[in-house]
Amino acid sequence: MSAERRVETREYVLGFGVALLLTGAAFAAVYWQKFAALPTLGIVFALGLTQVIVHFRFFLHVGFKKSAREDLQLILFSALIVALMVSGTLVVLLNLRGRML
Amino acid sequence: MSKGEVRHVGLNLGATDAIAHRKAERAVFGFWVFLMSDAVLFALLFATYGSMLGATAGGPTAAAEFKLFSALFETLILLASSFTFGMASIAMKYRKAGESLAPLLAWLGVTLALGMTFLGMELHDFVGMFQVGAYPSRSGFLSAFFALVPLHGLHVLGGSIWLLVMMVQLASLGADAQVKINILKLGLFWHFLDIVWIAIFSVVYLQGLIR
Amino acid sequence: MVFFMAMPFIAGLLNYVVPLQIGARDVAFPLLNAVSFWLTAGAAALMMGSLVIGRFSTGGWSGYPPYTELAFSPGVGPDYWIWAVTLGSIGSTLTGLNFIVTIFKMRAPGMHMMRMPLFCWTALCTAILMIFAMPPLTVATALLALDRYLGYHFFTNDLGGNMMNYANLFWLFGHPEVYILILPAFGVYSEVVSTFSSKALYGYTSLAVATSAIAVLSFTVWVHHFFTMGQSSNINGAFGIATMAIGIPTGVKIYDWIWTMFRGEVRFTVPMLYSLAFMVTFVFGGFSGIILAMPPLDFQVHNTVFLIAHFHNMLIPGVLYGLLAGYHYWFPKAFGFRLNERWGRIAFGCWVAGFYVTFMPLYVLGLSGMVRRAQEVFDPAFRPWLFVSLCGALLLLCALCSLGVQLWVSVRERAQNRVFVGDPWDGRSLEWSVSAPPPAYVFAVIPEVYERDAFYESKRRHDARRRPARYEDIELPCNSAVGVTIGLSAAAAAFGLVWHIWWLASVGVVLVWAAVIARSFARNVNRLVPAAEVARTEERWLAAVAASPPIARPVETTSLNRGLAESAS
Numbered sequence: 040m041s042a043e044r045r046v047e048t049r050e051y052v053l054g055f056g057v058a059l060l061l062t063g064a065a066f067a068a069v070y071w072q073k074f075a076a077l078p079t080l081g082i083v084f085a086l087g088l089t090q091v092i093v094h095f096r097f098f099l100h101v102g103f104k105k106s107a108r109e110d111l112q113l114i115l116f117s118a119l120i121v122a123l124m125v126s127g128t129l130v131v132l133l134n135l136r137g138r139m140l
Numbered sequence: 141m142s143k144g145e146v147r148h149v150g151l152n153l154g155a156t157d158a159i160a161h162r163k164a165e166r167a168v169f170g171f172w173v174f175l176m177s178d179a180v181l182f183a184l185l186f187a188t189y190g191s192m193l194g195a196t197a198g199g200p201t202a203a204a205e206f207k208l209f210s211a212l213f214e215t216l217i218l219l220a221s222s223f224t225f226g227m228a229s230i231a232m233k234y235r236k237a238g239e240s241l242a243p244l245l246a247w248l249g250v251t252l253a254l255g256m257t258f259l260g261m262e263l264h265d266f267v268g269m270f271q272v273g274a275y276p277s278r279s280g281f282l283s284a285f286f287a288l289v290p291l292h293g294l295h296v297l298g299g300s301i302w303l304l305v306m307m308v309q310l311a312s313l314g315a316d317a318q319v320k321i322n323i324l325k326l327g328l329f330w331h332f333l334d335i336v337w338i339a340i341f342s343v344v345y346l347q348g349l350i351r
Numbered sequence: 352m353v354f355f356m357a358m359p360f361i362a363g364l365l366n367y368v369v370p371l372q373i374g375a376r377d378v379a380f381p382l383l384n385a386v387s388f389w390l391t392a393g394a395a396a397l398m399m400g401s402l403v404i405g406r407f408s409t410g411g412w413s414g415y416p417p418y419t420e421l422a423f424s425p426g427v428g429p430d431y432w433i434w435a436v437t438l439g440s441i442g443s444t445l446t447g448l449n450f451i452v453t454i455f456k457m458r459a460p461g462m463h464m465m466r467m468p469l470f471c472w473t474a475l476c477t478a479i480l481m482i483f484a485m486p487p488l489t490v491a492t493a494l495l496a497l498d499r500y501l502g503y504h505f506f507t508n509d510l511g512g513n514m515m516n517y518a519n520l521f522w523l524f525g526h527p528e529v530y531i532l533i534l535p536a537f538g539v540y541s542e543v544v545s546t547f548s549s550k551a552l553y554g555y556t557s558l559a560v561a562t563s564a565i566a567v568l569s570f571t572v573w574v575h576h577f578f579t580m581g582q583s584s585n586i587n588g589a590f591g592i593a594t595m596a597i598g599i600p601t602g603v604k605i606y607d608w609i610w611t612m613f614r615g616e617v618r619f620t621v622p623m624l625y626s627l628a629f630m631v632t633f634v635f636g637g638f639s640g641i642i643l644a645m646p647p648l649d650f651q652v653h654n655t656v657f658l659i660a661h662f663h664n665m666l667i668p669g670v671l672y673g674l675l676a677g678y679h680y681w682f683p684k685a686f687g688f689r690l691n692e693r694w695g696r697i698a699f700g701c702w703v704a705g706f707y708v709t710f711m712p713l714y715v716l717g718l719s720g721m722v723r724r725a726q727e728v729f730d731p732a733f734r735p736w737l738f739v740s741l742c743g744a745l746l747l748l749c750a751l752c753s754l755g756v757q758l759w760v761s762v763r764e765r766a767q768n769r770v771f772v773g774d775p776w777d778g779r780s781l782e783w784s785v786s787a788p789p790p791a792y793v794f795a796v797i798p799e800v801y802e803r804d805a806f807y808e809s810k811r812r813h814d815a816r817r818r819p820a821r822y823e824d825i826e827l828p829c830n831s832a833v834g835v836t837i838g839l840s841a842a843a844a845a846f847g848l849v850w851h852i853w854w855l856a857s858v859g860v861v862l863v864w865a866a867v868i869a870r871s872f873a874r875n876v877n878r879l880v881p882a883a884e885v886a887r888t889e890e891r892w893l894a895a896v897a898a899s900p901p902i903a904r905p906v907e908t909t910s911l912n913r914g915l916a917e918s919a920s
Binding site for chain 2: 380383444447448451456457483485498504509510512516520523868872874
Binding site for chain 1: 146147148149150151152169172173176179180183184186187188190191194208211212215216219220222223226227230233234328331334335338339341342343346347349350351
C-alpha cells in the first residue's frame with residue numbers, strides 16, 4: 040500500500056471512529072437524560088453539528104486549507120442561505136403562533 | 141497532497157488518472173452545486189417540521205411513537221455505509237489498470253447491502269407507526285414527519301439504484317474515466333445523505349425523545 | 352407570464368450570450384441544458400393543454416391554500432398549476448446549475464472574474480439565485496400536492512395545518528425570483544449603455560459589487576410580501592428596513608449607467624431608447640416600492656391595484672424593456688441580419704406610452720381603495736380611470752403587434768441588412784469578435800484575454816480578427832434525443848398525475864429515469880469538426896472581413912452596415 044493510500048485510508052477510519060463516538064454520545068445524552076430538556080437539546084445539536092463538520096472534513100475532504108476556493112465559497116454561501124431561510128421561517132411562524140394563542 | 145491537486149470536493153483522483161481528474165473538476169463541481177440546492181430543500185422541510193412540532197391535533201406525539209434503538213441502529217448502519225463507500229472510493233483510486241475490479245465491487249456491494257438494510261428498517265418503522273394510528277393524514281406534525289423522513293429515504297433508494305447501475309457499468313464498461321467520475325459523484329451523494337441523516341436523528345428522533 | 356414568458360426569455364438570452372462572452376464554445380453541460388429546455392417546454396404545453404382539457408387553477412400565480420386545497424378547489428385546476436410549476440422550476444434549477452459551472456469553470460484563459468462583461472456577472476448572480484430560490488417553490492408546491500393527493504395536513508384548515516407557512520415558503524422563492532427576472536435585464540442595460548455611449552462602463556467594480564449585494568440581500572426581504580399576515584411589528588420593521596436597503600445597490604447601478612453616458616458619444620438606437628425609458632420609469636416604480644416597504648403604508652394599499660401598478664412598473668420598464676433591448680442588440684449576432692429600426696421605434700413608442708397610460712391610473716385607483724383580483728367594479732368613481740387604463744392596454748396590444756410586424760419586415764429585408772462580419776455596433780466584448788451567425792464551434796481558437804473589453808481594446812490596437820497560426824480539430828456534442836424524451840415524458844407523467852391516470856404517471860417517471868440511466872452507458876457522444884472544415888469556414892469569414900467597408904457609427908442602422916465597425920481612434 041502506497042504512503043498516500045495509507046494516509047487517505049486513515050482519514051476515513053478516523054472520521055468513522057470519531058463519528059461513532061459523537062453518535063453514541065448524542066444517543067446516550069438522551070437515553071440517560073441527566074439535564075433538563077433545553078440543555079440536553081443543546082448538547083444533541085452541538086454534537087450533531089460537530090459530526091457534520093467531521094463528515095465534511097474526513098469523508099468529503101473539505102477544509103479551509105485543502106479545498107478549491109470555489110467549493111468553499113459555495114459551501115459557506117449555502118450555509119448562509121440555509122441559516123437565513125430556516126431561522127427566518129422559525130422566527131416568523133413561531134411569532135405568528137404566539138400571537139394567535 | 142499539494143493544494144493544486146485538489147480540484148473538487150470529495151476524493152480527488154489526482155495523479156492516479158490525470159485525464160479523469162481533469163474532467164472531474166467540472167462534473168463534480170456541477171453535482172456539488174446540485175447538492176446545495178437539495179440541501180436547501182431539506183433545510184426547509186426541517187424548518188417546516190420545527191414549526192409543526194406542536195401540531196399534533198390531539199393525535200400521536202413524538203415521545204409516544206419514536207423508537208430510540210431503532211433510530212440508533214439505522215444511524216449506525218448508514219454511518220457504516222458511508223465508511224464502506226469511502227473504502228470503495230480508495231479501492232477505485234488506487235486500482236492499477238489490469239488489476240481486478242473485485243475489491244471495488246465488493247465494497248460497493250457492502251455499501252448497497254447496508255443501504256438496503258437501512259431502508260428495510262425504516263420501512264418497518266413506518267409500518268409500525270401506521271398500525272398504531274400514526275399516519276400522515278392524522279395531523280400536521282405527522283405530515284411534516286412523513287414528508288421529511290421519507291424524502292431522505294427516497295434519496296437513499298435513488299442512491300441505491302445508482303449504486304447498482306454503477307456496479308453494472310463497472311462490470312460491463314470497466315473503470316473508464318466516465319464511470320470513475322460518476323462514482324465520485326455518487327460518493328458525494330452518499331456522504332451528503334449521511335449528513336442529512338445526522339440532522340434527522342438529532343432534530344427529529346432525539347429531540348422528540350427528550351423528556 | 353413570469354414562469355412561461357419571462358423565465359424562458361431570460362434563460363434563452365443567458366444561453367445564447369454567456370458562452371460567447373466568456374470565450375467558451377458551449378455551456379458546461381449541454382445535454383442538461385437541453386433537458387432544462389424540454390422540461391420547460393413540457394410544462395408550458397401542460398399549462399396550455401389546460402385551456403382545452405379541464406380548467407386551470409383560479410388561485411392566481413401564487414396558488415395560496417386553503418383556497419387551492421381539495422376542500423375549496425376540488426377540480427384539476429390547482430393540480431395543473433402544481434405540476435406545470437414543478438416541472439418549470441426543476442428546469443430553472445438545472446439552468447442555474449449549468450450557468451454557475453459555466454461561468455466559474457469555462458472562462459477563457461486570462462479572463463479573471465473582474466474582466467468578465469457585466470452581463471456575465473448578472474448571469475452568475477441570476478444562476479446563484481436560481482439554485483437557492485427554486486427549492487422553496489419546489490417545497491411549497493410539493494407539500495400542497497401531498498395535501499391534495501395523500502391527505503396530508505400542511506396547509507389545511509384543520510388537524511394542525513398552517514396555511515401561513517405556504518405564504519412563507521412561496522415568498523422565500525418569490526422574492527429572489529423577481530431578482531432572477533431583473534438581474535439579467537440589468538446586465539443587458541450595462542452592455543447596451545456602454546456600447547451605445549461609445550464608452551467603457553463607468554464603475555465596473557461598483558456594478559459587480561452592487562449585483563452581488565442585490566443577490567445576497569434578495570434572500571432577506573421576503574416577508575414584505577405578507578406584512579399583513581399577522582406577525583409582530585418588530586418583525587415587519589426588520590424586513591421593511593431590509594427592503595429599503597435593497598434599493599441602494601440598484602440606485603448605485605442607475606448612477607453608474609448615467610455616468611457611463613456622460614461625455615460619451617450617445618447613439619439613440621432602439622436598445623438605447625429602451626435603456627433610457629427604463630432609467631426614468633423604473634426609478635419611479637422603485638419609489639413606489641420604497642413606499643410599500645414601510646409596513647404602515649403597505650397596510651393601507653395591501654391587495655389594492657397600487658401593488659399591481661408597482662410591480663408592473665418594475666417588470667415592464669425593468670424586465671421587458673431589458674429583454675427587448677437585448678433582443679434588438681443580439682438578434683443580428685444570432686441571425687446574421689439587423690432588425691428593422693423604424694418598426695423598432697414604433698414598437699418602443701407604443702410600449703412606453705402604453706405602459707404609462709395603462710398603469711399610472713392604477714396608482715390613483717389603488718390609493719383610492721380599489722381592490723385587486725375582483726370581478727366587479729364596486730365604486731363607479733373608478734370607471735373613468737379604468738377606461739383610460741383600457742386605452743393603454745390597447746396601446747400595449749399595438750406594441751406587441753408592432754414587434755411581430757418588425758420581425759416579418761426584417762426577415763423580408765434581410766438581404767439588405769446582413770452583418771456577416773459580426774460587429775454591427777462596434778461592440779466591446781468577445782461575442783462581437785466572431786461572424787454573425789457564428790459557426791457551431793463559435794471560436795476557431797479559444798481566445799486569450801488580458802484586459803476588460805478585450806475585443807474593443809484589440810480593435811483599437813488594430814489587432815482584432817487575426818488569422819490563427821493553425822487550425823485544430825474541434826470536438827462538439829452530437830444531437831441527442833435524451834432531452835426531448837425526458838421533457839415530454841415528464842410532461843406526460845404530470846398529465847397523468849393531474850387526471851389521476853396512475854399508469855401514465857408511472858410510465859412517464861420510469862421513462863425519465865430510464866433515459867438518464869441509458870444515456871450514462873453511452874460513449875462516443877461527440878462529433879469532430881475537422882481542422883480543414885474549420886479553416887474553410889474561418890477563411891470565408893476573413894475574406895468577408897477584408898471585403899467589407901468599415902462604417903462609422905452614425906450609419907450603423909443603415910444597410911451600409913456589413914458588420915464591420917470603423918476601428919476606434
